[in-house]
Amino acid sequence: MHKCPSGAAVLIPAMQAHLTNQHCWNSLPSPSVREAASMYSTAVAIFLVILVAALQSSEPPESPFPYHIPLDPDGILELSWNISYVQETIHFLLQVQGLRAGVLFGMSDRGELENADLIMLWTDGNRSYFADAWSDQKGQIHLDAQQDYQLLQVQRTSDGLSLLFKRPFVTCDPKDYLIEDDTVHLVYGILEEPFQSLEAINTSGLHTGLQRVQLLKSEVPTPDMPADVQTMEIRAPDVLIPDHETTYWCYVTELPQDFSRHHIIMYEAVVTEGNEALVHHMEVFQCAAEFKSFPHFNGPCDSKMKPDRLNYCRHVLAAWALGAKAFYYPEEAGVAFGGLGSSRYLRLEVHYHNPRNIRGRHDSSGIRLYYTATLRQFNAGIMELGLVYTPVMAIPPQETAFVLTGYCTDKCTMLALPPSGIRIFASQLHTHLTGRKVVTVLARGGQERKVVNRDNHYSPHFQEIRMLKKVVSVFPGDVLITSCTYNTEDRKLATVGGFGILEEMCVNYVHYYPQTELELCKSAVNDGYLQKYFHQVNSFNNEEVCTCPQASVPEQFTSVPWNSYNRDMLKALYRFAPISMHCNKTSAVRFQGEWNLQPLPEITSTLKDPTPNCPTGQAVSHTNPTTVVNWGRG
């Protein structure tokens, strides 16, 4: 099965018990505190030549790693990993092409190289070291007091080196990142020259970067594909990837004439070989049924040539982002497409991320749909939770963490959901550029019960559909509360809600079955109360917020003097004022009822953040009481 090439693999002896098939090593240097400088020879270039020459080719071990992601746009670093939910541990395999003097890899809050949780592989020109480390506010590297990344194997490969190491999700080392279900900002760096000590390294001097990924993926078992499954690829034909950092490519295609109603039951990305690090995310949208036809556009989405009608191709059929695997619908449900009452037109959107401005690269990436004519028991649907796209919900400028909240009220779920409820199995969070966190919580009887989906490290640049680890049932009378946290430090004026890229959204697209008529369950503050707020601002500040009918809400927000009092009052208003509900069948058709001036849902108990359990191996625990003395008997 697994060969042990001579002189190739090194295994640290203390870690031996954790490995099964890879008991290969030849030298066992005893661990040493060689932080102090050893005499550093000048011949760095020679050292590197020797290093590379000393490594012979060998076969990589059979891969037990289901997940892969390129870290850098040049494909020098590739990360593979697997997850043990039982041991709450991740094994990482980091493959490095053409290793120079070392690498760093790790995680940080939002991808910065300061205050990062790192592993370091470095050489002082003489010996080489591996350590669990951290970078401080200035980017300087320090050794962690507690070593939680365990190196399991170092192996040379045909074109570089591979490192195998593991880490618990939770380490309880205050210098370590807490690995949770949400987006993780991975950071990496390449060391071009030896360093005399770990403390001599500063991340600012290195070639570094970041990559976003969900590390702790849902491992719900995938249903078998039926015998009659068919596939269809929605791919842009031979796109010449533009040589600038960000391109959204739009391509319109259509289903065959007379294509009858089918169920999509799975889809996956098809990425042109060699472009893995350039294709950032892709989505397939279905166009609106109200238009008979759509122009066959193929070009950048921001092109002046793009027909306006393409704005009506917004209904998500499939979405993929870097690092995501195939998306399987639950075995009892599928997404209906084709047939009467639905548009034959589809729009593919591909986000190319080309920071190195690589030229001349051709691409035909896209999404492969797996579908069946044998309809499943339930249609799967998508429901939009969060905030209505309206300027009444606004974020003052210069805020680091301003929260806006949208509600799906009990009154709406009571009307629109079947008595047996719906089951949410996946979720896609969405904001524009200032979004930093998104969470949807389910409340019942005034009490928060569970988190539907949460991303405390949300990035608007990384929006993927995520399978939930546990399906969430929602019944009539339940409330769904979606909160988004925004950072407007770089804005000079208020950011209002709306469709524009410089406006904001707060949306959770939840995927569920059985499909209902409810497409939209969102809220916004009542406009009359917002006008009272503007009046109050005027009364306190003697400033001129125009409260005449001619002034638009964005204009009114623009003229608010943003002192701390007006900021705090706006927060208080959003926590207090009645809301207007959109409890809609489609974006234009409401369920019957009074939806204006609705009371905010009353929540009497909120969910607490779970206290992470520190790994049991690390904490001393006595569970027996101590016997004192036999009082009762002699």
Next chain:
Amino acid sequence: MHKCPSGAAVLIPAMQAHLTNQHCWNSLPSPSVREAASMYSTAVAIFLVILVAALQSSEPPESPFPYHIPLDPDGILELSWNISYVQETIHFLLQVQGLRAGVLFGMSDRGELENADLIMLWTDGNRSYFADAWSDQKGQIHLDAQQDYQLLQVQRTSDGLSLLFKRPFVTCDPKDYLIEDDTVHLVYGILEEPFQSLEAINTSGLHTGLQRVQLLKSEVPTPDMPADVQTMEIRAPDVLIPDHETTYWCYVTELPQDFSRHHIIMYEAVVTEGNEALVHHMEVFQCAAEFKSFPHFNGPCDSKMKPDRLNYCRHVLAAWALGAKAFYYPEEAGVAFGGLGSSRYLRLEVHYHNPRNIRGRHDSSGIRLYYTATLRQFNAGIMELGLVYTPVMAIPPQETAFVLTGYCTDKCTMLALPPSGIRIFASQLHTHLTGRKVVTVLARGGQERKVVNRDNHYSPHFQEIRMLKKVVSVFPGDVLITSCTYNTEDRKLATVGGFGILEEMCVNYVHYYPQTELELCKSAVNDGYLQKYFHQVNSFNNEEVCTCPQASVPEQFTSVPWNSYNRDMLKALYRFAPISMHCNKTSAVRFQGEWNLQPLPEITSTLKDPTPNCPTGQAVSHTNPTTVVNWGRG
């Protein structure tokens, strides 16, 4: 030195290394998990007789415990302790008179028996056990997963039992109380009968109580007394302690005619023997110099017979509370009293706490002043920081943790402090009944620099002068920020600032030297801005807060409809609006300058709560990097 009576002391062997002079034991039962029920004999009464009979008298060990406090008003439980700041550990000696079936002792947030951190000594009628435990929200006892209280010795005494055990300040067990510098609410309970298991015990069925104390006292070395030191006792003559729970006794006395200027350099409590558990706190006040004489009153402070003029006896000379030891002034400073320009009249106030309504107890407790005619280099002074006593600072009803903040601004310290600054060496925090936390922070250059004094477990029933562990120097231009946190859950109307017991205060009396003219450095929100707030309340709610000149501020606060918006707006107002400063020589005389409509001090960086270090014995730590492989050489 220390005798080992046969059959008396029991030492758990694992703890032996921690003891020095007390290696005495006769039986060493092996630790056992006798949680499961053993057959419980019915003869509880007989068991108790046997228990008491089995214990013979022995001498207590020589006391290495500088601190003592009775826990219960009947004097059944007495706690002694010492502190090792090097090991961050407290040794406790708990002495129990006439032990029945066990005791519990511990700490909780505010003295409640639920969610408490406990030690339990109990018997199942057969064997007896000691454990580190905790009580849940319902008062049920559970064993801690981590045992942090270590039992060192159990010894019978002539009239009961003594337990010696220790605990680190910080355990990092989430079920344990974090012992900090501030007030600690000790809880105790007496077990009257055996329990089959720890889990069978609920605190609600026990005779329990609480006692407040500062456990981590300042251990600043005490200066030697000069040869010419004299003493004077300020004691009420033969008070018959009233048989109700709370009495404040007032007694006026006077210094001898022609008593010249002296320095008080130390004082201590003199408590009548037998009344140690009844005398809760005592203060000596100097009366105002502006009145030539004061009536010689001797009676309850709330008596209708008490002359009004005693309200002018408010300048604190000495203050003692239960558990406090002698108070020493720094060797270079003393409090001036006597001589020209100061009143000869003193008022002693004694708070008797008599919850058992004991009758017929006589008392002559008081305070003994140590003073010298050889004046020290500096006069010590007291400065009042915090909020002006004015209704403009108010707390809405039904708040669990509402914060009010008072400022001593840079403008005032610039005017009033000498270039070499002042040194604060002690502090007494003060609020009325709803106060729960008090803190004063020093800021310099817009940045919070250090905590002057903080009590996160402050109780208005326990106000003692505390020596600071480190003297804090304050220079011209520094800002002192005093914040109080209030709980008004039991109030139906707003609580406004003022002198009344149902009104509130937020004060830190800081003791410092050299004395300056600055007696008061406090603030309150500007009244004009508060009126703007009332206008806003009206504009939003269409409610009637009278904003006419006839309405007093308390009346205005009473008519505010307290919804979340008005609460949040008031908080925002106090965070935003300009302040009026009292930068005063005495309560009536201001320093020259404009003190109205002052900007709030701008604070750009705040102090972070220190992360407590978990005890090193408990946490696994690796500090060495792991050597990977000798890349460079062969």
